[in-house]
Amino acid sequence: MIHLKYETRNFDTLKCMKEDQAKQRIEKLKQEIHYHRRLYFVEDRQEISDSALDSLKHELVQLEKEYPDLITHDSPSQRIGGEPLSAFKKVTHTERMLSLNDAFSFDEVKEWEGRLIRLLGTKQWSYFVDVKFDGLAMSIMYENGVFARAATRGDGIIGEDVTQNVRTIESIPLKLEGKSIPRRVEVRGEVMMMKDEFERVNKQLKKDNKEIYANPRNLSAGSIRQLDPKITASRKLRFFGWDVETSPWGVSDETWQRHVSRSDQYEFLKSFGIPTSGHHAVCHTLDEVEKIYHKIERIREKLPYWIDGIVVKVNEIDVAQKAGIVGKAPRAAVAWKFPAEEVTTVVKDIQVQVGRTGVLTPVALFEPVRVAGTTVSRATLHNQAEIDRLGVRIGDTVIIRKAGDIIPEVVQVLPKLRPRSARPFRIPSACPICHSRIESKKIGKGEQGVGLYCTNKQCFAQQVNALIHFVSRSAFDMRGLKDKLIELFVQQGLISEPADLFDLTVDALKILKGFKNKKARNIVDAIQSRTHISLDRFIYALGIPQVGAQTARALANDLKSLNNLKSATEDALMAIEDIGPIVAKNVREWFCDRLHQQIITRLLSKIAIESQTGKAQSKKLQGLIFVFTGELSEYSREEAEELVRSLGGKAMSSVSKDTDYVVVGDGPGSKLTKAEQLGVKVVDEGEFVKMTRV
Ligand SMILES: [Zn+2]
Structure with missing residues (x-):
């Protein structure tokens, strides 16, 4: 901000001013205030400080008090004028206010273009692109260049007259600039609340024990629909124009008539003194549009206001008119939305899953819905306490989001949308799979444990999940043994514990439906190629509660053999670095179990454990800090982080300037933006895998 010294006159001298002098001074002040308003809101610049500008406004108000006859409708002092209303009047829009059809992927945008080409013949148009504001659409009518009326979109045909309130928005000029302004000009755009203002207003509402707003669009709408304009004025709203229309009888100037494209319209908006986003562009192909989409998506978080996508319009207005309207939307425009970060869906069922350690986890099943770029149909509810905390019932409408980019979670229930048939849920008292008794046990830290x-x-x-764990990448790494196959083999009675895997034969598998010789052979080979295993992988594969790959490595490095591990006391285990009392107890209990002893004995008759030398570990990623975002295809998030740690690196959950690499998978989140802001190196999964190869 530039601070200039700006002196205003002493008010005492004003009193002696003659009326014609006052008139001149008022006119000058209005122009000056208007000039700085434009600079600030339209050009994003400031020549004088906020307080200097306030001082000018103050002088104007004082002068107008002296000479009330000189007050005009377009005076900046008249922004907050009217008395509170008892209700809003209805307004019929001169031209229907259309809405836009949405597209959620580049494919959908391409389909949209395809439809236009089929409709219009050859493609002879360019595209006009701008951000899609997440605000409140507004129509503002200027008569002879002076702010006359503002109306909400309403149903597109009839809106509400919110003139008094919109007048308080400082970024809207009360008088249009320029020489040849048509008699009637309608400016369309978006009333927005800036991010910092949203925080401030909600904080204040909370302090006053009033209900806070869930999102800025609601708060903008709520602020505009205040019957008392003083409240609207206190909410510092902003306005950005995106369309300008004139009624047919209003056209008065040839230059004006020549405006034939969306980009020309934006030039007009700017010349009138109406703020625009500044992110608009003309593109000739959809590939160019796609580049802009990604560019804007990356800077999205840095913008001071919220957007939810980009708007793509045919730039040539005559072409757009030819394409016409379908339903409530013009054919020649589309809103290409960013992947939603929070969406609503309906809970169809809550099921209980049984994990490899026997732990019961309630899972909500939804109507499939797209959130942050992927389709989600289930989310863990963790435990009964979480179900109770959320108050979620089967049939409820819920808000879900992706935590840490990839794991879907239920954020909130919308109880007002609860159908009468909604059912509360309690975890059953018997295992839903085998109907055995259930017990409560503590195997982890804290309440979650x-x-x-x-x-x-x-x-x-438990058998299925234990076997899935056994063949997984950080354990025996048997490629090709997908979860579904394991389930099938257990179901068919082919396997029930790890040792059984090594007894599988091509002939046995060929009996199964859909198994040809080759498929069966591949599976048997994948298993037989893994009969030699390192001690740490072996320990991890056992699936002892709370023993992840890192803990397994610590145990293997210290104890060197399975016999040492089997006979280690809890105290001896706790003496090992990184091993706490819970893990020590879990390990001890696991090896004391007769069933587990049998499993190991049988398994050791099939495989050999390679001796743990301790030096075999590579420290290829020593000291490097990694952050993952999006879904990887080869690894789960947990496995990838484990891999980094196993090679001496660190895996962190958020990006900072200390981060060395951000690894980007499918559907990356805000971490990518952060990385780009901080100049952190970004690599894809392929590069990451290369880095980890020993
Ligand atoms: Zn069970």
Whole structure:
């Protein structure tokens, strides 16, 4: 901000001013205030400080008090004029206010173009692109260049007269600039609340024990629909224009008539003194449009206001008119939305899953819905306490989002949308898979560490999940043994514990439906190629509660052999770095179990554990800090982070200037933007895999 010294006159001298002098001074002040308003809101510049500008306004108000006859409608002092209303009048729009059809992917945008080409014949147009504001659409009518009326979109045909309130928005000129202004000009655009103002207003509402607004669009709308304009004025709203129309009888100037494209219209808006986003562009192909989409998506968080996508319009207005309207939307425009970060959906069911350790986890199943770029149909509800906290019932409408970019979670229930048929849910008292008894056990830290467990060690679900864990990448790494296959093999009675895998034969698998010789052979080979395994992988594969790959490595490096591990006391285990009392107890209990002893004995008759030398570990990523965003195809987030740690690096959950690499998978989130802002190196999964190869 530039601070210039700006002196205003002493008010005492004003009193002696003659009326014609006053008139001149008022006119000059209005122009000056208007000039600085324009500079600030339209050009994003400031020549004088806020307080200097306030001082000018103050002088104007004082002068107008002296000479009330000189007050005009377009005076900046008249922004907050009217008395509170009892209701809003209805207004019929001169031209219907249309809405836009949405597209959620580049494919959909291309389909849209395809439809236009089929409709209009050859493609002879360019595209005009701008940000899609997440605000409140507004129509502002100027008569002879002077602000006359503002109306909400309403149903597109009839809106509400909110003139008094919109007048308080300082970024809207009360008088249009320029020489040849048509008699009637309608400016369309968006009333917005800036991010910092949203925080401020909500904070204040909270302090006053009033209900806060969930999103800035609601707050903007709520602020505009205040019957008392003083409240609207206190909410510092902004306005950005995106369209300008004149009624047919109003056209008065040839230059004006020549405006034939959206980009020309924006030039007009700017010349009138109406702020625009500044992010608009003309593109000749959809590939160019796509580049802008991604560019704007990256800077989205840095913008002072909220946007939810880009608007793509045919730039040539005559072409757009030819394309016409379908339903409530013009054919020649589309809103290309960013992936939504929070969406609503309906809980169809809540099911209980049984994990490899027997832990019971309630999972909500939804109507599939797209959130942050991927389709989501389920989310864990963690435990009964979480179900109770959310108050979620089957049939409820809920808000879901993706936590840490990839894991869907239920944020909130919308109880007003609850149908009468909604059912509360309680985790059953028996295992939903094997109907065995359930017990509450503590195997982890804190409250989250307490869980409900199926007591039956031969429970089908536990067997399947234990085997899925056994063949997983950080364990025996048997490629091609997908979860579904494991489930099928257990179901068919082919396997029930790890050792059984090594007894599988091509002939046995060929009996299964859909298994040809080659497929069966590949699976048997994948298993047989893994009969030699390192001690740390072996320990991890056992699936001892709370023993992840890193803990398994610590145990292997310290104890060197399976026999040492089997006989280690809790105290001996706790003496190992990184091993706490919970893990020590879990390890001890696991090896004391007779069933587990049998599993190991059988397994050791099939495979050999390679000796752990301790030096075999590579420290290829020593000291490097990684952050992951989006979904990787080869690894789960957990596996990738584990891999980094195993190579001496660190995996962190948020990007900072200390981050060395951000690894980007499918559907990356805000971490990518952050990385770009901070200049952190961004790599894709392929590059990451290369870096980790020993
Ligand atoms: Zn069970």
